[in-house]
Amino acid sequence: MKRIIATAILAFSWLLSAGQDKDFYHIVVTPGEDASTSVTINYHTNHLYSYIQYADVLDISCTRYQFIKPVCELWSTKDIENTSTSSSFYTNDRFVCHATITDLQPGRKYEFWICCSASGYFAYAEGSGSTASRTGSHVEAFHPEVDSETCYFTTASNxxxxxxxxxxxxxxxxxxxxxxxxxxxxxxxxxxxxxxxxxxxxxxxxxxxxxxxxxxxxxxxxxxxxxxxxxxxxxxxxxxxxxxxxxxxxxxxxxxxxxxxxxxxxxxxxxxxxxxxxxxxxxxxxxxxxxxxxxxxxxxxxxxxxxxxxxxxxxxxxxxxxxxxxxxxxxxxxxxxxxxxxxxxxxxxxxxxxxxxxxxxxxxxxxxxxxxxxxxxxxxxxxxxxxxxxxxxxxxxxxxxxxxxxxxxxxxxxxxxxxxxxxxxxxxxxxxxxxxxxxxxxxxxxxxxxxxxx
Ligand SMILES: [Fe+2]
Structure with a gap:
């Protein structure tokens, strides 16, 4: 019985922290104003520098990978009235990030990853001027230190x-x-x-x-x-x-x-x-x-x-x-x-x-x-x-x-x-x-x- 309880406690503890143990969590794709050409990729991360790499799954060209720098905000619920102090929203500051991609092709399936590479990406992206703009298609020059699992979305087809x-x-x-x-x-x-x-x-x-x-x-x-x-x-x-x-x-x-x-x-x-x-x-x-x-x-x-x-x-x-x-x-x-x-x-x-x-x-x-x-x-x-x-x-x-x-x-x-x-x-x-x-x-x-x- 003790063993069952201990296992249950362990499983519950894992569940409470599972998202936060990942480098990138709460990954959700939301529609842009026109979902045939635009989506927004949302995620949380504890990494200061992250970016998104994406590609049309049917595009086999060598420049198929695009990347976009997200807008990120350091956030927790600590400063919010009535918040739950025992929630990890309160105890763990994290970066809340989103990037809106606006020039997708209608009716196409895309794959994407969220990556972290503090040394490479930001040196390259520096001077691009935009907080959420495409900064290039040469991601093969960079070597992400960590990345998320592969995720997918499909644009509206018209x-x-x-x-x-x-x-x-x-x-x-x-x-x-x-x-x-x-x-x-x-x-x-x-x-x-x-x-x-x-x-x-x-x-x-x-x-x-x-x-x-x-x-x-x-x-x-x-x-x-x-x-x-x-x-x-x-x-x-x-x-x-x-x-x-x-x-x-x-x-x-x-x-x-x-x-x-x-x-x-x-x-x-x-x-x-x-x-x-x-x-x-x-x-x-x-x-x-x-x-x-x-x-x-x-x-x-x-x-x-x-x-x-x-x-x-x-x-x-x-x-x-x-x-x-x-x-x-x-x-x-x-x-x-x-x-x-x-x-x-x-x-x-x-x-x-x-x-x-x-x-x-x-x-x-x-x-x-x-x-x-x-x-x-x-x-x-x-x-x-x-x-x-x-x-x-x-x-x-x-x-x-x-x-x-x-x-x-x-x-x-x-x-x-x-x-x-x-x-x-x-x-x-x-x-x-x-x-x-x-x-x-x-x-x-x-x-x-x-x-x-x-
Ligand atoms: Fe309700």
Missing amino acids: SKEWNFVAFTDFQSVPNSITHQLIRNMKEIGNNPPLMVCSGDMVDVAGWEDSWTWLLDNDAFRDFVYASSPGDHAYWADAKDRKYPQYTEAHTFNHLFHFPQNGAEKSKNTSYFFYYNNALFVSLDMNNSNISRGEKFDDQARWFQHTLDSLKGTYQYLIVLMHKSVYGSSIIDSNVGKYISPQWSPIFQKYNVDLVLSGHDHVYSRTYQLDGDHKSTIKNKGTYYLDMGSSGNKRRAVDTSLSESDGIHAKVIDLKTKELSFAANIQVSKKKMIVTVYNQHKQIADQFTIKAKRR
């Missing part, structure tokens, strides 16, 4: 026939079902180049071990990833659950660098990007569980201004927002009070195709709604999909959700059935088909969204 997979609320703690669900969806979606999530990736954002478990794993590799933040992105510590503990999404913003085209007060947590014929918009519904009556005026203005200026440039409009406009009002009454009245008319005005949400940990999917009502007009209306959970935290259906309310077409109790969900979304010129799978690869729901725009 095709009108494509697919992506969607998750919500991993709310990861080690040993959750999330990695298996991601592997399942890679198989079902035939290695989709894009994965999106509608927030709450970890239970407590200030605890680095949860991020390490989620991100530093083979399952979380080789795709472009986008997520809106959830309320748990604002959590610092599990000891004192007064919300929100952080006033900003500090760890979210130091793990993921998204296009900096969002609302002024929520840059990086609100943003948009193009992926083929779709425009994705992330919103930050952060003021959970507080009753200060705050609305999202800054983001509402930005959303409308952005969509006015981008009119005619996309066929499908997909919103990622953690809290569901038509979700459970019992679990979080702020959804009903503050979110629905403000956002439902806006989504109606811009004829949003699909809103991907979470937060409730109950599955709910609406009919196509035109404002607050089931749409009766062809090519008008929005589907609201709250998949509930792509992890192990599940709730039973409450009285605020019902398949007979004229709003919800499907409501599923995840807790009783111990289900976790993710979706494969197939996009074509005429329609999007959304298929929701459980962790047993069984179809739980399916619906079709007809194209409203050419």
